[in-house]
Amino acid sequence: MPKYYEFKVCGYYLYYTASCVIEAMHVHASDRKLTEAGSAKFFVKSNGDTTVEKTGMLNEREIRKIRKFIKLHYKEMYIRWQQTADTGFYGEK
Numbered sequence: 001m002p003k004y005y006e007f008k009v010c011g012y013y014l015y016y017t018a019s020c021v022i023e024a025m026h027v028h029a030s031d032r033k034l035t036e037a038g039s040a041k042f043f044v045k046s047n048g049d050t051t052v053e054k055t056g057m058l059n060e061r062e063i064r065k066i067r068k069f070i071k072l073h074y075k076e077m078y079i080r081w082q083q084t085a086d087t088g089f090y091g092e093k
Helices: 060-082
Strands: 013-015 024-032 040-044 050-054
Touching: 013 060, 024 060, 040 060, 050 060
Parallel strands: none
Antiparallel strands: 013 024, 024 040, 040 050
């Protein structure tokens, strides 16, 4: 699974799966085997805001921190996303 960063954010790896690149840009957060089961999923908008698709095993505090991190770094994360995906930000046509 391609990781956005090699370090963890709030105890979780931020990544995407090769099978998910047909969807709009999003971020999975998981501390285990980097699979979708049990992970949180954040769709990323063109201004860095996120929509939480599922919370997985994360609590509200962790979700807030990860959303803030994504907001601060979404442009560089999008560059990484584009290396594999042809899709844009969430909500774009």
